[in-house]
Every structure is written in structure tokens, then in C-alpha cells.
Amino acid sequence: MRIGVITFPGSLDDRDAQRAVRLAGAEPVALWHGDHDLHGVEAIILPGGFSYGDYLRCGSIAALSPIMSEVIEAANNGMPVLGICNGFQILVEAHLLPGGLVRNDHGTFVCRDQKLRVDNATTAWTSGFTWGQEITIPLKNGEGGFIADQETLDRLEGEGLVAFRYLEVNPNGSLNDIAGITNTRGNVVGLMPHPEHAVEAGFGPDTADAMRSGVDGLTFFTSVIASTLLANA
Amino acid sequence: MLFDENLEFLVPTIVVEVMPKAVLLDPAGKALTGALNRLGKTTISEVRIGKRFELTVDGPVDAQLLAEVRDLAADIFSNEVIEDVVSITVVNDGVAGETH
Numbered sequence: 092m093r094i095g096v097i098t099f100p101g102s103l104d105d106r107d108a109q110r111a112v113r114l115a116g117a118e119p120v121a122l123w124h125g126d127h128d129l130h131g132v133e134a135i136i137l138p139g140g141f142s143y144g145d146y147l148r149c150g151s152i153a154a155l156s157p158i159m160s161e162v163i164e165a166a167n168n169g170m171p172v173l174g175i176c177n178g179f180q181i182l183v184e185a186h187l188l189p190g191g192l193v194r195n196d197h198g199t200f201v202c203r204d205q206k207l208r209v210d211n212a213t214t215a216w217t218s219g220f221t222w223g224q225e226i227t228i229p230l231k232n233g234e235g236g237f238i239a240d241q242e243t244l245d246r247l248e249g250e251g252l253v254a255f256r257y258l259e260v261n262p263n264g265s266l267n268d269i270a271g272i273t274n275t276r277g278n279v280v281g282l283m284p285h286p287e288h289a290v291e292a293g294f295g296p297d298t299a300d301a302m303r304s305g306v307d308g309l310t311f312f313t314s315v316i317a318s319t320l321l322a323n324a
Numbered sequence: 325m326l327f328d329e330n331l332e333f334l335v336p337t338i339v340v341e342v343m344p345k346a347v348l349l350d351p352a353g354k355a356l357t358g359a360l361n362r363l364g365k366t367t368i369s370e371v372r373i374g375k376r377f378e379l380t381v382d383g384p385v386d387a388q389l390l391a392e393v394r395d396l397a398a399d400i401f402s403n404e405v406i407e408d409v410v411s412i413t414v415v416n417d418g419v420a421g422e423t424h
Contacts, residue, residue: 147400147401148403148406151400151403155400183405184403189405190405191403191405191406193344193348193349193351193406194351194352195351196349196351197351198351198352198354198355238348238405238406239405240405264349
């Protein structure tokens with residue numbers, strides 16, 4: 092399976108996302124923001140970073156990139172799309188996911204291993220988790236506060252579209268402790284924490300078993316491989 | 325040259341102003357308010373920080389261009405989830421070179 096990772100000007104974690112795809116057993120394909128070509132990939136990752144220096148609003152200028160017209164079309168046709176951190180911000184600016192992300196309520200950048208609860212284990216990117224499963228992956232952002240109007244929040248909660256919720260600490264003032272959401276179809280998922288940084292023992296968050304042994308992020312990528320195989324079966 | 329000696333716009337210019345929604349916490353404004361209070365400026369109870377866009381345009385500002393700018397302000401310059409477009413002002417419409 093070929094999974095595309097888009098590099099925008101200012102992307103930081105595109106290579107880490109490619110590495111995560113490889114470790115999960117798929118072939119990463121580097122995609123370029125200025126192209127109008129998805130190179131035949133079956134899923135797309137919008138990586139973390141600071142596209143266009145966070146100018147205007149985080150993700151807003153990247154959302155206007157040439158390749159985003161293909162991404163939006165593919166997403167609307169059901170292709171799995173994962174937005175991580177800045178990628179999540181790009182997805183909300185492109186209106187593929189509702190709500191917005193604003194500066195952390197405490198005003199400072201936060202970087203920590205973050206415990207999350209999986210609140211939707213049916214999406215293309217979360218099917219390998221169990222409902223309510225607690226996972227720990229790194230979080231690092233300055234503008235990760237999820238907000239939406241009450242009507243949108245009610246809809247997200249009512250339709251089970253909150254995919255991940257912060258546990259123990261709300262690191263950025265997100266409403267309802269929301270860390271990540273999905274669209275109704277379950278193919279588009281965005282979250283502020285970084286699953287691609289928790290995919291290989293020795294380089295992940297600490298666990299009760301051993302230092303840096305956390306690989307909870309790997310399940311995002313194995314999930315999309317499994318759900319795509321299932322869809323093609 | 326964009327400005328004359330009084331810093332008035334010499335070319336047709338439209339100014340768009342965008343503010344964070346009043347119901348939202350504005351951490352940047354809050355941090356500045358805190359600093360002002362520490363300086364003893366206690367009569368200033370709150371500062372909110374927004375954005376100002378100055379659009380230099382070719383040719384006179386007409387209704388069609390203004391409508392286009394209104395759309396851009398709503399769709400690109402601001403994000404309606406977190407911000408409001410508070411004003412769109414023609415500061416020089418390019419007609420007879422007058423500044424308004």
C-alpha cells in the first residue's frame with residue numbers, strides 16, 4: 092500500500108511520518124504541495140510543522156496549496172486523510188473538519204508525552220484501537236486549543252465524532268478536552284498530538300515497562316493499512 | 325511610492341480589519357494587558373489584538389472589486405470559527421487621487 096505524505100513549505104515532521112508509514116509496513120510516497128498529483132496513493136498524511144511560518148493563521152495558507160484541491164476531492168471520495176498537528180490545522184482551514192485551533196490558553200508552547208483516550212475506534216486511522224483505550228503519544232504545539240461553536244460541539248459529541256480526548260491534563264485549553272476529531276464518514280481524522288513520534292521502541296514515550304518504549308502511535312498507520320485492505324477486499 | 329509625506333495612501337487602497345471573536349480568550353491580548361497592569365496602567369482593563377490588512381489595488385475601487393474583497397475577507401483573511409471581519413474601508417478609491 093502506498094501512503095502519501097505531503098511536504099509544505101515549513102513542514103517539519105514529514106520525514107518522521109514517512110518513517111512511521113514504513114515501520115507500519117506500507118510504502119511512503121513524498122508528495123509536494125505545489126503539485127496537482129497524488130501519485131496514485133491510497134491514503135494521505137498532512138504532517139506537523141509550521142507551514143508558511145504560521146503566517147495569517149496556522150495552516151491557512153497551506154490549505155490554499157495547489158495539491159489541496161486534489162486532497163479535498165480525494166477526501167470527499169472517501170480516501171483516508173490524517174492531519175497531524177499543523178496537518179490538523181490545515182484540515183480545519185480547508186473545511187475538511189469542523190472547528191478551529193487557537194493559541195494555547197496558557198500562552199506558551201507545550202511539549203509532553205500526552206495520555207489520550209480513544210473515543211472512536213471505527214475510523215480509518217483508529218480501527219486498530221479499542222473503544223476507550225488509553226494511549227500515550229507526544230504532543231508539541233503552541234496553537235492547539237480546539238474550539239467550535241456550541242452547535243458544532245453538540246454535533247461532534249452527539250455523533251461520536253470526537254476521536255481522541257486528553258486525559259489527566261488538558262494541555263492547551265481545548266473545549267471538552269478534545270484532542271482529535273473525525274468526519275462523519277470516518278476517513279478524515281485530525282489531531283494535535285503526534286502518533287508518528289511513537290512508532291519504534293527506543294524512540295517513543297516512556298512506559299511502565301521501559302524508558303522510551305511507547306509505540307502507541309504505530310496503530311494509526313497499521314489501522315489505515317488494515318482498513319484499506321478491508322475496503323479493497 | 326505608497327505614501328505621501330503625511331503617510332496618506334497615494335494609491336488605491338482598501339483596509340480590512342479582523343479581530344478574534346469577543347467570546348474567545350485572546351492569550352496575546354491577555355499577556356499584554358498583564359504587562360500594562362504591571363506598569364501601573366491599571367485604567368486599561370483589557371487589550372484585544374487583531375489584524376489589519378492593507379490591500380493596494382490597481383485601478384479605481386468599484387463595487388465589483390469591493391464585493392470580491394468582502395469575499396476574500398470572509399473566506400481567507402479571516403476564519404469565521406475564531407474571528408470576525410470588523411471593517412472594510414476604502415482609504416483611497418483611486419478616483420481623482422483623493423484620500424478619504
